[in-house]
Amino acid sequence: MNMQAPLQVSVRTTCPYCGVGCGVLARPDGLGGAEISGDPDHPANFGKLCSKGSALGETLGLATRLLHPIVRDTEGKLQRASWDAALDKVANGFKATIEQHGPDAVAFYLSGQLLTEDYYVANKLMKGFIGSANVDTNSRLCMASSVAAHRRAFGADTVPGSYEDFDEADLIVLVGSNAAWCHPVLFRRMMESRSKRGTRLVVIDPRRTATAEEADLFLAIAPGMDTVLFSGLLADLADCHTLDFAYISAHTEGFEQALARARQIAPSLESVALQTGLSRKDILTFYEIFRTTKRVVTAFSQGVNQSAQGTDKANAIINCHLATGRIGRAGMGPFSLTGQPNAMGGREVGGLANQLAAHMNFVPADIDRVGRFWNASAMAKREGLKAVQMFEAIERGEIKALWVMATNPAASLPRAAAVADALRKLDLFVVSENVIANDTVASGAHILLPAAAWGEKDGTVTNSERRISRQRAFLSVPGEAKPDWKIVSDVARRMGFEQAFSYSSAADIFREHAALSAFENEETRDFDIGALKKIDDEAYDALEPVIWPRRLKDEQPKTRFFENGGYYTANGRAKFVAPETPKLQGETSEEFPLRLNTGRIRDQWHTMTRTGLSPRLGQHLPEPFVEVNPGDARRFSLTDYAFARVRSAHGAAIFRVKIDEGQRAGSLFVPIHWSRTNTSMTRPGDLVAAATDPFSGQPEAKATAVTIEAVGFASFGFVIACKPFSLPESSYWTRVTLEGGEGALFAGNDGLAVWREYAARNREPSTEIIEYDDEKRGVYRVAHIAGTRLTFSLFVGSAESHMTWDAVRQMLSRQRIETKDRKLFLSGKNANGLPDTGPVVCACFGVGLHAIRDAIETKNTHTVEQIGVLLRAGTNCGSCKPELKRILQDVRTPQTV
């Protein structure tokens, strides 16, 4: 299926971003791009897409793509190579390392961005033929604590419900989840339930997020104290006689111990209030709503998982559902929202170091079964190293050869700078990637293998509700890129495993994966898609989204587990887990008095290698920022929109200051997306400690002890250009993709002379120059115009000159610069009717903050719906609706002086 689809024929595929797993219709334009819309027939989204999904068509360009194999030569230079040469080098390198140092000296680091078929082959090679389980994934950073909690409670990594439960719930509790930004289409579905059946929403989060803005009850819990709140809930449910003893006695064990522990952790309402920082009234209200509402879904995400006690937190939540029998029934259950598009597929194939394959584990019977199925030559016998441990082993020199596929650990792992340094120590460092540059590639990769990207590859992904969907190719594979499964199979064959890796298509691999799931299963394992093990190529191509298990071809889809017990533990009973008393790892101190919380923003994905290519997504929040509570801002002498350095024991990074009432006092929040590839001084991963959960190995990315200080710069400005450009190394800068070129916002201490020379260096011959130069005021503005088009512009000032950024960036895509536009470069003021709409709020229609405020102030606008009618904002994906509501509140609330 690598042929380009005929023009105007839509291909049904799946969004490559979050775990909602929305169906997408991609209509190729014949020029390498495609029109994107939501698939109305996909049961995850019924045609809706969020801002990221809607902008997928803007991310298909080849400018940043790795298109040919590249190998580092003996002088250390990266040189283009043939596939044969590159693959031989990879295979021989791994073989030599294994011969000399043993199988545990090699490792694979995979990604929730890979398709299930890619994951399956990599997992099989490492665990069945290399003989090590050192194969882990960036999903470790995302939802490993949920996996561990499921396995402890249910005996298997089973998500017990489906998205339909959000339609049928009367209460949705979101814990540690900014679903409005991170799972936007599912969040809109929750909001529809509210409109249709009055479903109430409780949000539990240390930070007042866009999701919290929509809550009926928002509990601004102290970081890491979720276990206390849910232990208190379990005790309250017991005290108020709301337990389902019939379910507890028929289907569970360990209840008494769990309740006793809950009472120890949360001995009284006062104690819960003290530990969680919540008011007694709010706690009682939450407990009462939960107690009196039968149909409750408690959904949790990174705020629960990314914690040194994430597994206990998830189990404390699950305990409350088990104790009330609210599991596996319509509108009820604990629900882990996965972050990545195929984190679930990775879990299904066993692509985590502590899983084996197909929901089987490192126990003798499973090792023997999988070994026989694979006809494995060297089965791994024990668990491998989880992500953080894996990179620590590289740091110590114990792992000597590493293959990173489709992820960017030098930016995303805790202690990212130390990870980048560790990578340079490897004897063999292989990277399979879509992009030619990211922080990991820059950390001394020896061999770069060009992988096919979204839109070019075929396979399957599984979303948060266990629904397997096809990703289908709709573009030709560019250059010499290949699907990941093919690259891994080619290496495996060169390592001598010809027979076991002789796949000719993704469908081949899927059939084997399905067959393994059913192999000697007899309903003893939850993951079973045996009905698909003989699927032919045509049926695989046409496969409709299917929720597992699917044992038999014609069986009714089983969307829920455990209504009548049937857990995957040895005795078939669920296990209540008695959690430990929660305590954040790493103390705050005089030097590091604050806690750092990290997370996602609405319009970017991971380290921005794809979403960063979209001009419209770049306009919402174009720069890395740190959210600070007003009290902390005063304490640390920080000013809104000025700069600050955040520092931990592991590193430092520069951010714009954003003073926000919703930010908890004593905590800072920074988004994870920026890296050293698109900024000069900001890589949030540098700051994060490597403390991990003892069961899941997931790092605590939400509570590193840090400090913050104001950073003064002498000059500020921006550059926009129609061609790529570099910036002085001494400056702070952030790159932003623009329509018609790219831009950078910067600040620094260089004098105007440096910038004049910089502008001159960037001038194309025969361009017209418009220039304003005021040495005394420290202001320099210049525009280069070729014919009627702006090709380059630089604004530098001693005060912020960003007020014109939004006006100037829009000129880059215009065919013609008008006289009034020219005046802007001279006056520096946007007083000539130029469309300065302000920072973009609605990415779908490019509606800016100024335009929205103006509509509210001057056009008698009182509701989000009225804003939609006037400006279209919020009428497509709806991701910006919470922000629109907040702007309405801000404008309409009388200011106190």
Ligand code: SF4
């Ligand atoms: Fe993609 Fe948005 Fe759907 Fe997530 S919610 S799968 S990012 S379209």
